[in-house]
Amino acid sequence: MxxxxxxxxxxxxxxxxxxxxxxxxxxxxxxxxxxxxxxxxxxxxxxxxxxxxxxxxxxxxxxxxxxxxxxxxxxxxxxxxxxxxxxxxxxxxxxxxxxxxxxxxxxxxxxxxxxxxxxxxxxxxxxxxxxxxxxxxxYELPNQIQFKLFQYYEIIGCFGKAEDILYELIDLKYPNILFECKSFYLRLLNKSDEELLNGNLPRNEVNEGLDHIDKMSIESADKTNTK
Known part of the structure; x- marks a missing residue:
């Protein structure tokens, strides 16, 4: 109280x-x-x-x-x-x-x-x-602000925009970004089909994105192990 x-x-x-x-x-x-x-x-x-x-x-x-x-x-x-x-x-x-x-x-x-x-x-x-x-x-934003922008878009349900930023951050080699991508897609799988469609990222694209990130994670691990 x-x-x-x-x-x-x-x-x-x-x-x-x-x-x-x-x-x-x-x-x-x-x-x-x-x-x-x-x-x-x-x-x-x-x-x-x-x-x-x-x-x-x-x-x-x-x-x-x-x-x-x-x-x-x-x-x-x-x-x-x-x-x-x-x-x-x-x-x-x-x-x-x-x-x-x-x-x-x-x-x-x-x-x-x-x-x-x-x-x-x-x-x-x-x-x-x-x-x-x-x-x-x-403007061109610092990486940490870009990541916050991704989180903001997820908060307001603009999942397609959030995904676009994640892939920009992959290109920029943002720390732990593959883990963040996978976590994002897994969270989206708990959303309804309607929510995903309204967020411009339908379920089939979520599943495709998850598969793609899994492959990227395996490739990244292989490169690390061969160094």
């Missing part, structure tokens, strides 16, 4: 902050909007905003991890604040490299939280992710 009250309190406080940020964005008071974000890092999370901004997405999640688990409320707040910061700076300066980097950090953390805690697989967050994806797919 105490934990639930704590979560509700954080969500309510974040909602107040986001309302203030939105007001300042709409009135083009971008400097004040950014100050509201900095205050939120300090008041909601107890973090120095400059410290968070200097950290990578992986470092942020690692900092919030305790005994192998993450309190999902803090990273979702960070993802929200990063997204708001990126949107404000885009309004001021356009989608430059710095703004893109902030969007990527936000995207990575959003996806990680949704995978970890299904409570956040809500339209509210998925709509925000959709908007970020529209921006970032125009």
């Amino acid at each position: 105490i934990q639930k009250d704590y979560i509700m309190r954080m969500i309510e406080q974040l909602s107040v902050v986001l309302t203030k940020i939105l007001f300042n964005k709409e009135t083009k008071n971008y400097t004040q909007a950014l100050l509201e974000i900095d205050s939120a890092y300090e008041n909601l999370l107890g973090f120095d905003p400059d410290y968070i901004k200097a950290m990578s997405e992986g470092e942020i999640l690692g900092m919030l991890e305790s005994n192998g688990s993450i309190d999902a409320e803090k990273p979702i707040i960070i993802a929200e604040l990063l997204r708001e910061e990126a949107e404000i700076k885009e309004l001021k300066n356009g989608l430059n490299d710095n703004v893109l980097y902030i969007f990527l950090k936000s995207f990575y953390i959003y996806v990680e939280v949704i995978i970890y805690d299904s409570r956040y697989k809500q339209k509210e967050y998925l709509k925000k992710l959709d908007k970020i994806v529209e921006k970032i797919i125009q």
Whole structure:
């Protein structure tokens, strides 16, 4: 009960902050909007905003991890604040490299939280992710973001797009990618035919993909053994 009250309190406080940020964005008071974000890092999370901004997405999640688990409320707040910061700076300066980097950090953390805690697989967050994806797919993305994009497409049921990214990552020799591919296809076998068709990856193509990955795994193992 105490934990639930704590979560509700954080969500309510974040909602107040986001309302203030939105007001300042709409009135083009971008400097004040950014100050509201900095205050939120300090008041909601107890973090120095400059410290968070200097950290990578992986470092942020690692900092919030305790005994192998993450309190999902803090990273979702960070993802929200990063997204708001990126949107404000885009309004001021356009989608430059710095703004893109902030969007990527936000995207990575959003996806990680949704995978970890299904409570956040809500339209509210998925709509925000959709908007970020529209921006970032125009660019050549780092491999770890590509992998998060694959996970995002699987989350929203776009299985054909998810598969396309996996094969790009195979070409890039992304770590453990054959295992990830096989796990993906095995998860899809538990979906209904309707879900697979809606995701643009019918069951026969899932089975073909699984066979193909099995063959690739055998070939990869043979090459390793002959070295």
